[in-house]
Amino acid sequence: MNDIAASVNGLFMEEDVDKYQNGEFLFQMNNRFDRSEGSPQYRIESITKKGAGYFERNLETLAFKHSYAYISSKELNKVFPIMKAAMTYLSAAGNTVNKTFINDEEYFENYIKSSIKG
Numbered sequence: 001m002n003d004i005a006a007s008v009n010g011l012f013m014e015e016d017v018d019k020y021q022n023g024e025f026l027f028q029m030n031n032r033f034d035r036s037e038g039s040p041q042y043r044i045e046s047i048t049k050k051g052a053g054y055f056e057r058n059l060e061t062l063a064f065k066h067s068y069a070y071i072s073s074k075e076l077n078k079v080f081p082i083m084k085a086a087m088t089y090l091s092a093a094g095n096t097v098n099k100t101f102i103n104d105e106e107y108f109e110n111y112i113k114s115s116i117k118g
Contacts (some may be wrong), residue, residue: 029076
């Protein structure tokens with residue numbers, strides 16, 4: 001597990017790691033630009049903490065990433081309620097027949113984490 005943590009170090013904001021690991025963000029597309037656009041103080045703290053060299057400087061790349069983040073967030077947040085309903089239905093159907101679909105639910109969760117959010 002430490003190897004995985006080391007390989008994704010810096011991929012998520014520190015304050016989001018616990019929420020992501022607990023599944024709080026599973027059915028919500030994150031947009032890393034949201035946090036800094038609403039808070040100039042957050043931007044200053046991030047630059048102070050990580051240094052200016054950490055951040056993207058190519059304006060074309062930055063504009064592309066910004067557009068992609070907002071478009072994907074908007075479109076995927078339309079689909080996530082359906083996916084959450086399907087997962088809830090699977091769990092409820094299992095409870096009805098006194099059977100669990102743990103492997104299916106785990107696969108579904110891992111698919112969302114790796115393929116959609118990955």
